[in-house]
Amino acid sequence: xxxxxxxxxxxxxxxxxxxxxxxxxxxxxxxxxxxxxxxxxxxxxxxxxxxxxxxxxxxxxxxxxxxxxxxxxxxxxxxxxxxxxxxxxxxxxxxxxxxxxxxxxxxxxxxxx
Amino acid sequence: xxxxxxxxxxxxxxxxxxxxxxxxxxxxxxxxxxxxxxxxxxxxxxxxxxxxxxxxxxxxxxxxxxxxxxxxxxxxxxxxxxxxxxxxxxxxxxxxxxxxxxxxxxxx
Numbered sequence: 001x002x003x004x005x006x007x008x009x010x011x012x013x014x015x016x017x018x019x020x021x022x023x024x025x026x027x028x029x030x031x032x033x034x035x036x037x038x039x040x041x042x043x044x045x046x047x048x049x050x051x052x053x054x055x056x057x058x059x060x061x062x063x064x065x066x067x068x069x070x071x072x073x074x075x076x077x078x079x080x081x082x083x084x085x086x087x088x089x090x091x092x093x094x095x096x097x098x099x100x101x102x103x104x105x106x107x108x109x110x111x112x113x
Numbered sequence: 114x115x116x117x118x119x120x121x122x123x124x125x126x127x128x129x130x131x132x133x134x135x136x137x138x139x140x141x142x143x144x145x146x147x148x149x150x151x152x153x154x155x156x157x158x159x160x161x162x163x164x165x166x167x168x169x170x171x172x173x174x175x176x177x178x179x180x181x182x183x184x185x186x187x188x189x190x191x192x193x194x195x196x197x198x199x200x201x202x203x204x205x206x207x208x209x210x211x212x213x214x215x216x217x218x219x220x221x
Contacts, residue, residue, distance in 0.1 A: 030170065102209060107156070
């Protein structure tokens with residue numbers, strides 16, 4: 001089935017140790033999003049790609065970077081994770097049509113020790 | 114004041130009850146999502162609608178664009194419906210503004 005896949009589902013990293021989260025999609029959607037969701041809070045948009053065009057939210061820390069090597073894959077790199085970066089990271093995709101409906105992946109839960 | 118408000122914040126129900134969750138928004142939108150998130154889980158999109166009403170199984174979503182209001186109804190609720198339900202509006206075509214969520218618990 002066409003879908004949004006995130007790997008790994010659970011990731012544990014050490015304070016300050018770089019970590020990369022992966023998202024792939026088989027929907028051939030041209031927009032991909034990364035959200036951060038902390039406990040009991042709404043998801044917060046970190047950045048999104050419109051094709052290869054990178055759009056960073058103004059309040060996204062520099063510690064967070066992203067790469068999109070092709071249409072199917074998008075990566076979230078956290079250069080020096082802090083304890084406050086522990087969260088669920090959600091990837092979503094949408095197509096540039098009149099609907100822009102977003103399809104979410106299952107998320108990666110990041111723990112920082 | 115949040116741009117997207119949901120009510121109630123928490124809801125408990127007995128199995129079989131009819132449930133309504135409300136969403137009001139203050140910005141101009143192109144569409145509205147209803148999303149479901151189980152504890153510790155990812156987000157599933159239930160509906161996206163820009164007018165009228167949609168039905169999928171026991172779930173019904175309605176939207177009134179003039180009144181800037183949407184409702185999600187669950188008929189014959191079941192314990193597996195227990196989750197957080199999130200209203201999110203599509204603003205400026207490609208950005209979602211999320212509501213605070215409604216935590217639903219359905220008891221057998």
